[in-house]
Amino acid sequence: MSEGNHGRLAAAPSLEAGDSLWQACVDQLAQDLPEQQFNTWIKPLLAQVSEDLSRVTLFVANRFKLDWVRAQYAGRISAVLEKLYGQPVQLELAITPRENSVKTYPAPSMAANAPTAEPVEIQEEAAAGGFKTRLNTALTFDTLVEGTANRMARAAAMHVAGTPGQLYNPLFIYGGVGLGKTHLVHAVGNRLLADKPHSKVLYIHAEQFVSDVVKAYQRKTFDEFKDKYHSLDLLLIDDVQFFANKDRTQEEFFNAFEALLAKKSHIVMTSDTYPKGLADIHERLVSRFDSGLTVAIEPPELEMRVAILINKARAEGTEMPEEVAFFVAKNVRSNVRELEGALRKILAYSRFNQKEISIQLAREALRDLLSIQNRQISVENIQKTVADYYKIKVADMYSKKRPASIARPRQIAMYLAKELTQKSLPEIGELFGGRDHTTVLHAVRKIGAERQQLTELNQQLHVLEQTLKG
Numbered sequence: 001m002s003e004g005n006h007g008r009l010a011a012a013p014s015l016e017a018g019d020s021l022w023q024a025c026v027d028q029l030a031q032d033l034p035e036q037q038f039n040t041w042i043k044p045l046l047a048q049v050s051e052d053l054s055r056v057t058l059f060v061a062n063r064f065k066l067d068w069v070r071a072q073y074a075g076r077i078s079a080v081l082e083k084l085y086g087q088p089v090q091l092e093l094a095i096t097p098r099e100n101s102v103k104t105y106p107a108p109s110m111a112a113n114a115p116t117a118e119p120v121e122i123q124e125e126a127a128a129g130g131f132k133t134r135l136n137t138a139l140t141f142d143t144l145v146e147g148t149a150n151r152m153a154r155a156a157a158m159h160v161a162g163t164p165g166q167l168y169n170p171l172f173i174y175g176g177v178g179l180g181k182t183h184l185v186h187a188v189g190n191r192l193l194a195d196k197p198h199s200k201v202l203y204i205h206a207e208q209f210v211s212d213v214v215k216a217y218q219r220k221t222f223d224e225f226k227d228k229y230h231s232l233d234l235l236l237i238d239d240v241q242f243f244a245n246k247d248r249t250q251e252e253f254f255n256a257f258e259a260l261l262a263k264k265s266h267i268v269m270t271s272d273t274y275p276k277g278l279a280d281i282h283e284r285l286v287s288r289f290d291s292g293l294t295v296a297i298e299p300p301e302l303e304m305r306v307a308i309l310i311n312k313a314r315a316e317g318t319e320m321p322e323e324v325a326f327f328v329a330k331n332v333r334s335n336v337r338e339l340e341g342a343l344r345k346i347l348a349y350s351r352f353n354q355k356e357i358s359i360q361l362a363r364e365a366l367r368d369l370l371s372i373q374n375r376q377i378s379v380e381n382i383q384k385t386v387a388d389y390y391k392i393k394v395a396d397m398y399s400k401k402r403p404a405s406i407a408r409p410r411q412i413a414m415y416l417a418k419e420l421t422q423k424s425l426p427e428i429g430e431l432f433g434g435r436d437h438t439t440v441l442h443a444v445r446k447i448g449a450e451r452q453q454l455t456e457l458n459q460q461l462h463v464l465e466q467t468l469k470g
């Protein structure tokens with residue numbers, strides 16, 4: 001297949017239609033995707049389009065690529081094809097048949113000749129010799145939203161994925177539940193395999209490692225066990241706090257650790273706490289955990305939560321309005337898993353009731369969750385919410401600064417404080433950096449009057465009120 005030809009495979013009479021359908025799809029993807037992704041994953045695809053255009057089979061070189069394309073791009077490709085063709089197009093993925101590889105492309109159309117390769121089911125295997133990686137190919141850097149909370153951990157993880165066995169070995173990532181630790185370690189493995197498909201990568205949960213040790217012990221198969229673990233290029237091990245009090249496991253892990261580091265293989269670990277905070281784990285192991293780079297993942301900040309919601313909704317094929325994402329993100333703060341749960345509820349509620357996603361709908365869908373929080377509206381809360389919304393510093397709520405970009409949000413916050421709390425004008429003035437009650441009164445009147453005139457302001461106040469009321 002020559003360069004620049006995107007693998008268009010359709011013989012007469014469907015050549016033209018099939019050809020242009022796939023070409024149009026490729027053109028669209030070239031616009032939608034970052035250039036590097038497009039060149040790596042889409043451009044090399046070979047396509048076979050059925051005569052009636054209802055089915056497209058894409059051929060990829062090996063199982064790993066098939067797995068990857070299916071997880072990362074199949075949904076998007078199907079959506080583009082459907083949009084272009086006007087109705088659903090069946091998408092199949094297959095491995096390029098070896099005997100047909102170069103010679104028979106472009107291959108005969110499906111109408112003229114039955115397809116030579118059967119679509120293949122995804123299995124838990126990478127390209128290298130059927131070795132099980134246990135990686136979830138959906139968990140990649142592309143789907144991991146970046147924010148202050150995970151910036152360092154993400155940067156370190158990307159570095160390791162790009163040049164394993166060098167800096168930051170071991171990489172120890174810690175943080176609370178549902179903050180993306182597991183996602184991040186899978187992303188490292190997936191990235192390394194995408195770049196170097198023959199690498200030996202294993203993702204394993206610490207509990208699974210414990211059970212592997214127990215099995216090896218019972219069956220006296222420690223040689224096999226060692227072959228498996230000591231030969232890896234990259235070991236990703238999740239939740240190592242589970243090693244607590246498991247002496248034999250700790251010993252075997254120590255051995256594996258030493259063997260892997262000696263041959264410059266990389267180890268990435270996660271835990272719910274930093275190494276020295278680990279209970280009932282031998283000191284020699286703890287000090288090794290801490291000997292590379294230790295980074296934390298913090299709970300995501302508001303903007304990151306908003307971005308995660310919008311991205312995840314989009315991945316489900318739904319556009320979530322920013323104001324709704326803001327409302328949800330303000331109310332679901334603890335971790336990303338909970339955000340995902342809230343999103344699922346909203347999507348299901350919207351589909352079930354056939355209603356557009358709005359703040360009102362989100363409020364209904366999350367009624368239970370919100371009522372548990374039973375939040376009190378305080379002036380501090382209003383100041384923080386308004387500052388977040390208008391992207392100014394909370395400190396500007398009390399400062400003497402006067403530029404309109406700050407003064408106006410401050411007036412809005414005063415207006416909301418009067419409207420949503422029981423505080424008096426002097427009390428509110430006091431909480432806004434010791435301002436006079438007449439300043440507060442002026443703000444309340446001004447914003448109240450403008451709200452009647454300006455639709456946009458009214459809308460913004462509406463979002464803020466909904467958010468604050470939870």
Ligand SMILES: Nc1ncnc2c1ncn2[C@@H]1O[C@H](COP(=O)(O)OP(=O)(O)OP(=O)(O)O)[C@@H](O)[C@H]1O
Nearest residue numbers: 143144145176177178179180181182183308336337
């Ligand atoms: N920054 C992020 N962007 C997108 N999705 C994220 C992000 N962080 C976490 N997630 C998603 O949130 C969910 C929970 O994340 P994950 O399982 O990686 O958390 P964890 O820190 O390993 O939690 P636990 O300690 O409970 O195992 C996953 O579905 C993950 O994809």
